[in-house]
Amino acid sequence: MKTIKTLKSLLLGMALVSPLAQAEILAMLNYESKPNVTPRREGIAIIDVDPGSKNFSKIITDIPLPPDLVGHHIFYNKDASKAYFTSLGSNPLQVMDMKKYPYRLKTIAVPDCQVGEDVAFSKDNKTWYLTCMGSSNVMVGDAQTDKAVKTIAASETKSASTFISYPHGIGLQDDIDRIVVTSTVRPSDLGAPGETVTVIEASSGKVLSTHKLSDKPSPSGVSPVEAVFLPGANPATVYVNNMFGGTMWAGVWDQDSKELKFREIYDFNPIKQGVPLEIYFNHDHNRMFVTTANPGALNVFDISQPTQPKLLKSIPTAGGAHHVVFSPDEHYAFVQNSFLNLPKMDDGSISVIDLVKMEKTASIDTLKEQGFNPNCIVMLPEWHHDDAH
Numbered sequence: 001m002k003t004i005k006t007l008k009s010l011l012l013g014m015a016l017v018s019p020l021a022q023a024e025i026l027a028m029l030n031y032e033s034k035p036n037v038t039p040r041r042e043g044i045a046i047i048d049v050d051p052g053s054k055n056f057s058k059i060i061t062d063i064p065l066p067p068d069l070v071g072h073h074i075f076y077n078k079d080a081s082k083a084y085f086t087s088l089g090s091n092p093l094q095v096m097d098m099k100k101y102p103y104r105l106k107t108i109a110v111p112d113c114q115v116g117e118d119v120a121f122s123k124d125n126k127t128w129y130l131t132c133m134g135s136s137n138v139m140v141g142d143a144q145t146d147k148a149v150k151t152i153a154a155s156e157t158k159s160a161s162t163f164i165s166y167p168h169g170i171g172l173q174d175d176i177d178r179i180v181v182t183s184t185v186r187p188s189d190l191g192a193p194g195e196t197v198t199v200i201e202a203s204s205g206k207v208l209s210t211h212k213l214s215d216k217p218s219p220s221g222v223s224p225v226e227a228v229f230l231p232g233a234n235p236a237t238v239y240v241n242n243m244f245g246g247t248m249w250a251g252v253w254d255q256d257s258k259e260l261k262f263r264e265i266y267d268f269n270p271i272k273q274g275v276p277l278e279i280y281f282n283h284d285h286n287r288m289f290v291t292t293a294n295p296g297a298l299n300v301f302d303i304s305q306p307t308q309p310k311l312l313k314s315i316p317t318a319g320g321a322h323h324v325v326f327s328p329d330e331h332y333a334f335v336q337n338s339f340l341n342l343p344k345m346d347d348g349s350i351s352v353i354d355l356v357k358m359e360k361t362a363s364i365d366t367l368k369e370q371g372f373n374p375n376c377i378v379m380l381p382e383w384h385h386d387d388a389h
Contacts, residue, residue: 026047028044031374031375032071033373034341041067042064043372044062046062049332057365071375086130092115109147110148112135112137117130117133117169126143127142137164138153150205164207168225169240169241183197183198183224197227213240214242225243230288235255236253237251237306239279242276277322288300288303291317291321296316296321297314300313315359317353336350337350350377
């Protein structure tokens with residue numbers, strides 16, 4: 001309770017209306033101290049990332065967070081009216097109302113969840129799904145009241161043919177009533193890497209099937225990490241990155257069998273890019289952007305044929321390339337370079353990528369120079385400036 005009261009008082013500072021209203025492209029990042037830096041610090045920073053702004057790279061707002069939170073990811077709901085924060089330490093899930101000033105974080109009670117990772121939202125914005133890597137389950141919540149309503153779990157034993165184990169990534173496709181979650185790694189030490197994804201019926205929470213995403217003998221340790229459905233694809237198609245295997249797989253919906261059929265569609269190893277992580281698409285859904293953390297790159301694919309991605313350019317960023325946001329006109333991509341504070345993947349910068357020139361044009365080192373690593377980056381909602389008055 002003391003932690004929540006502290007958060008509420010600290011987040012009062014986020015309602016700095018005048019500076020926010022002047023900037024053109026504002027990104028929100030949660031950050032933490034680099035390894036072995038004491039005293040340990042965590043916080044939320046709003047940074048002007050517009051290369052043409054006089055405030056470029058400056059922190060507009062900086063809000064301290066409790067040092068035991070280990071803030072991880074930030075997810076907006078469907079209308080960006082709320083931001084959900086997952087954490088690896090205390091309080092696995094918190095929510096911030098983006099339309100109420102001053103901003104305040106509210107803890108959502110998810111007692112069955114340990115190590116909150118990714119969040120997905122139903123198309124009607126009424127339900128959220130949270131993967132819990134430390135407790136090997138998926139929490140289902142009411143997105144209106146933000147109360148947990150169900151726990152989805154299945155046996156973790158290797159003898160079970162269908163199981164949920166150390167889930168991280170989650171993809172939801174309402175039109176086929178399916179959720180895909182990845183089996184990634186044991187969060188305590190990144191050990192016991194998985195090699196599967198599990199398919200769940202979204203409406204019932206029934207665990208339907210588990211699929212191996214490797215052609216190597218088990219245990220292959222390829223560690224599927226993210227699962228993302230391509231919006232508007234027909235048939236429905238989900239992309240999955242194998243973090244340790246360095247490959248991408250696709251699951252394509254088979255209408256007759258009502259199943260997703262999985263196969264490998266890209267191998268990053270020949271281009272010497274390792275640890276593929278996040279997957280994004282442009283507005284027209286004919287381009288896919290994939291980050292690789294080691295040595296660090298933004299990979300741009302033509303996906304005019306969704307299961308035959310064509311690499312257009314691999315753009316070097318910095319070690320730990322992880323989450324990406326885009327300017328509203330898609331001229332720029334902003335890549336957050338830090339992955340779990342791991343060696344060679346903890347640069348701490350934000351790379352500015354010109355998507356017209358297909359090259360890195362600047363580096364925002366603001367947090368890095370202060371001894372911090374950003375863990376996630378999202379854009380402030382476009383309507384934020386109007387509502388700030």
